[in-house]
Amino acid sequence: MLMPVTRQFGTGFRSLPGRRAPTALSRAYFTPRLQPRWTTQTHLTRRAWESTVATGPGKDGHIKLAPNESVLWFDNLFPLKLSGLLLLHWGWQGPESDLPGLMRRFENASMGIMDPIKMVKRAISDDIPVKVTEIVPRLKDGGAFVKFTHPADIAPKDIESKLSKLLAEKPIKPFFSPFRGVQAGLVKGVPWLEDLQRFPKSRLRVEFVPKNPGEEAVELSQETLYSMFRRYGSIAEISSQPWDSKAVPKYAYVDFGFVRDAVMARNCLHGFVVPEELGGGKFGTKFRISYERRTKPHRIWDWITNHPRIVIPVLVALLTGLTVVIFDPIRSFFVKTHVSRKYRLSNNRLYRWLRKQTSDIFAFRRAGDEQAGLNAVWSHRKDLIEQIQAWLMESAETFIVVQGPRGSGKKELVMEQALKDRQNVLLIDCKQIIEARGESAIIKKMASEVGYRPIFSWANSMSSMIDLGIQSTTGVKAGFSETLDSQLQKILNTAATALRTLGLESRSKSDTDASLPPDAYLEAHPEKRAVVVVDNFVYKSEENSIVYEKIANWAAALVQSDVAHVVFLANDSSYTKVLSKSLPDRVFRQVALGDLSPDVAKWFILGHITAGTQDSGKTDNEGDRDMKENKEIANAPDLVGLDDCIGTLGGRLTDLEYLARRIKVGQSPKQAVAEITEQSASEILKMFLLPGKATGDGEHKWSMEQAWYLVNLLSKKDTLRYNEVLLSDTFSSSLTAPDGESALEGLANAELITVRSNAGRPHSITAGKPVYQAAFRQLAADKVFSAKMELARLKELVKIEGANIDKAEKELALLGSLPNQPWGTRDRIQYLVSKIGGAQGKISAYEQEMGLLKKVLSTQY
Template identity: 55%
Template sequence: MRYRAGQRIWETTSAIPLSDGDLEGKQKDLSPAEEQESGRFDVKANESILFFDNLFPLKLTPVLSLLSRRTETDQQLTDLLQRFNSSSLGIMDPIQLVKRAIPGNLPIKVTEIMPRLKDGGAFVKFEYDPSLSASEIEAKLLKKLREEPIKPWFNPFGRIRARLVRGVPWLEDLHRYPSTLLMVEFVPPEPGASAAELPEEVLYSLFRRYGKIADIIPQPADSKVTPRYAQIGFPVLRDAIMARNCLHGFVLGEAQGGGKTGTKLRLSYVKREKGHSIWNWITSHPRIVIPIVAALIAGVSVVIFDPIRLFFIKMHVQHSLRYTDWRIYKWFKSQTGSFSFHKTQEHIEGLGTIWKHRKDLIEQLQSWLDGSSDTFIVVTGPRGSGKAEMVMSQALSGRKNVLLIDCKPITEANGEALTIRRLATAVGYRPVFSWANSISSMVDLAIQGTTGVKSGFSETLESQLNKILHTTATALKTVALSERSKADKDANLSEDAYLEAHPERRPVIVVDNFLHKSEDSSIVYDMIANWAASIVQNNVAHVVFLTSDSAYSKSLTKAMPDRVFRTLSLGDLDADIAKNFVITRLEEDWKREAQEEAEQSDENKKPIPRPNLAGLDEGIKVLGGRLTDLEFLARRLRAGQTPREAVEEIVSEDATDIVKMYLLGRTADADRKWSTEQAWHLIKALSQSPTLRYHQVLLSPTFASSLSSNATNGEAALESLAGAELITVGTHQGRPQTITAGKPLHQAAFGVLVKDRVLRAKMDLAVLNEMAKVEAKNIDAVEKELQLLGGLPRHTGESAGRVMYLLGKLDAGQRKIAQLEREMGGLKKILNEEF
């Protein structure tokens, strides 16, 4: 027999005697190294092969393979025989185990030893006397091993086993490792012959001698795979190894059920996929596994990150991480006035006068915060009136545990991730993984596309914001109860009762710029209002809303419908107080600059001129008492301008801003609910009269019959313009009553705009053009109705009145269009002649 390594092709020159299991002799002797390279043994007529199992540990097969050589030379394989014949073998040497297993009275001579590391054993080729058969030698060896079991050092519970190799072993060194499942292929012993498929009974009788068989799995009858095969499973791995090494290449004759030409067995290991069964189940049941994984991730997040987030929120509310509140910083600051760890911010001087004017409001707010208030505190006033400065620097000065939430950066964030991150930053919620929501949304979308159901990984913006606010509420309650001790007289009270009895211990939440962008679709305001309502009702904290929107009650009433809000309104400063503020601000700036100049050398000294305040009263009258405008005026006066020059420049800049934002249609707000014609109508009307009747404006053609798709509702247009601060809507007993300019500076800017002949002609032309289109639309409707009446079979007295009414309306409409066209002609002449 000859074997070509790597292709499993056997060439049989003569039949193998099946009675005793001996191997056929070879025509050419091969050296041990050549046997290893060719993948087959060179077996003579009086030689056979035994396979000894349990000589090497299977778990250490990769390590032993690395330590061994890639190929065995003749000298190395011969050394094994010398070690076998030596009498000084170590107890740990596997060759010693082979020598101990072979009885001394057994008339055989070992001629070759071929270790099989990955099989954990070795092939032992031996010569024997022709008077004995190989089967008798195997029987004596088995008897000796049963009576005197030999146990290897690495497996004290196992024993050495040996069996006669009945087939033709394949000495391959491929990376194919043993398995408990064997593939038995039925191939013909010679090319062109046919092989018989062995039944389970024959397979059982062949393989049972090597160990207990777990199962025999025949090839399905309808399978078209050739050659035909069967699978045999062993419970013990070493039993499968023994069977594979002893029966590979075994040929069954016709008497054993192998057919007329015989059937050769080709054995190979089948890798079991037990290790992937769990993974396969997971990937096959995504509807069950994905929600479980999502729940586990959420649980881990709650257990690990929530305590960290609670800690950072408490530090943020208590200002524990703000070094300017540390005692050591205050001590250094007291020792040297110029000492500072951070860049100094511009100090707003002159506010003492304003706080004296608003002392009653400050004291009222402080009394509400010290009392047991179970409702919101709302501080209203136009933008620039100093609401935040009054609340934070005066009413809450020196108070512990203050949390400021500015809604402006949160609502102006682009995208959900940025919105989440800005709210988390405002309350001190960290760590926050805002980017994970985008990734989980993509994963959820991909899973939904493949499985048809949502995985639940992604969370909506509302759920993410609710999680942040809920964690903040928990931290606020912990802060409120942090100063409670067992020594208190009311230590036996419950937590809710303690918070209700000690309103001064509750933190203060200041929500600034509430309804900064008055959009009905924004959920941030509603969520903050509902969250604040639950905090107030549970006596966890005081909540102060700062807003310049007069329609704040709509949002807050939905959150707390059974409460009346405590309200403080800040208006513009009186003329005297405004003038005093500007003068004080300029005086303090002049003193500081004079002191800095005095500290310089005599050569560099320059006299500091005092600002020119001539005409300041008229400038204050124009600008009004808006704090931001007064600050702007003071900076210009400090720069050397006269009050008249400063006011004219401020009014001119404000007029330019109004044109850009309201008249040229360049505003970035694509969802605005007013048209440029409506804005011009108000500017022109307010320049003539500082106060307009609300409903008179609504009944004007520009508001009642606007053709703009986003400005068809006149009341919504006025509300949107009020939110944009072009106008201010005054109320009386809850209903809108008057319309005034958004701030006094706007009133002066309106007069400047109306005096611009080109701008006035352009905007009046747009208004007249829209009115002409409205009249044309009405005439078109009248003509259609007249055409319908003219198509009646007969005219009666009842329809004559309607016809006359429509004809009169048609004539009036046409006369109005003619008048509008004459006016538009004059305006076009101005646009053609003037710049």
């Protein structure tokens, strides 16, 4: 028979046996590979003192006692906090399989001082007349049961008292518990040696069960429980079962101050039968003790949940403050980097050097073509560029407005010429913001335009739902959600702070005015201020007017506080309505851009065509310019009729660029203009002259008949009187769009027409773009289409006159029903009769014209 391997104990616990039953995983995986070193390799012959307890199959989990045998519980042998790890490490084999090894180690006197078995041996001195027959370690409880025999004339209670006295005089303290020594207590009950996943707690649930089935148990009082449990440690609380509880068996809670005390009490008193003289009743009452997790009182949480009217506003304030402290510096940093373009690749020296070295390999033809053509435009508008640059060097507290139709080159003029060498330029495109759908999208676009990040646009919708739920349950609005106005204001305020910081970054202590306050420094150095360019201002002004108001008020604050210069790019004069509210006592500095003159337009087209074959740089000498022009014309494609085509196309920058590209790919100027005109006519037909383009679709303020009326008149005349158009029946009495001024405003915003003003009032109407004039003529020259549109307009006029006749006839019927007609009604009757006659005459004329138009439609394709 092989002898078990003896392990030396040090400060670790690798030799301690476990109590957890082997699991399927441990049996299948760990056992074949790693045998515990305290187990035998062959079957051991059973000894007389071999273990009588086990938790495996066929064992009841209790300690069997013979006469003159008792059990002591030794506490504080193993650390409780590491009991789970100890069980995990030693759980493959139960300690009962190595009982001979445990007893041999108990009898061996050369073990380490920190060995738990050695501590048990030290505790039981030779003066105590006992003989240890069995040791049952309990890793979960941090101790061990020690079964012993004693003489018949000595009571176990006396042995317990003597052992406790010795441990108090000469305490044995393990290394993991320097303040609490090993304690021992006599086991009065029948301990249950279970291997369940139940770990010690400071609260014990003491159930009162009958000694034998069928007998009656009694509920013990708190005084009785205190007298029995107090000897094991300090008791914090004893809670009896509620009087109205129907739970059986009856129970009580005993809360100890320390977990070790609860462990000692449970292992010593579990299964103890309280006799009648101690209050256990006639048949006696047995203790069934288990650990119970103590429910800690959540007083703070209860107070929070019970006072939402106080807690929710405080919580909102704390969250707001936390957001300001954490996210605002981050967002301000991103705004500054967006404005200063500090970390952009195009500003890197190495990137610029590589681009310069490889410019002949990777030629950006398109950019070169555009720049060559724009050189002539910038030469023509050099005075405007210098004027804007001069305004940016002044300290005037006002806006700079660059107004011109779409495609006139406003953005290129300001960004690429006036602000070419300017640092800290912020561009805000209102078109991107206005076209966003929904408040979250608008907030996201606004943040993107100013470089404000991180932005949680989705949080606005979620916070609104939370706010609504809290308000419906508590009756108090939490304030988590923020309106669109407040969100936009927060973004713009952060941007203003970043712009102010950028303006002061170049300030040094060596400056002569370094002692000036920040506001005074920025006022004295307008060249240090950032520039804010607001593009597409009042784009679709009827939608989301709050965005324009917030931007205008924010821009006014920037200008008045000398933080930045603000330049607005507007397509029409309607910007004055919004800006005048923000700066009512200031005169705006305005630059008006119109279409290019024919000479400049020709230079622009020739610059595009000849770019790439010759140097696109400008020359100041007039003779050199003429020679260059002659050379370009000689080498250019067929340009016969270019002057006439420019006159037809007009001086709009985008249209001229489109013409130049078509000519460059091989088309003649006449052919290119014809295609451009045809394409414009198709756009007008699709956008304005199809049925349904009226106020009924929710997007337009005009009717199809009104749009055709203007197209037809402008095809014959270049300019129309504004008030004359308003007085026409098509605009003044329309059935679908009765507000004539709103209809003209909508058509002007859609760029079908341009409304020109004089001294602040509209006075004339022209085509939206010069090319539209040719498109109008082309549409009006189509007899079938013209007849169809005119027929639709006359039908509406017939309906209008018919409605007037019906109204007059109803009034005449009312007057005729009077019993005695007053003398004063004669003039009214005569007026109504003449009105009916005039309306009928118009209807007859309209129907005569309609007959001719129907004949055209029925005879021509």
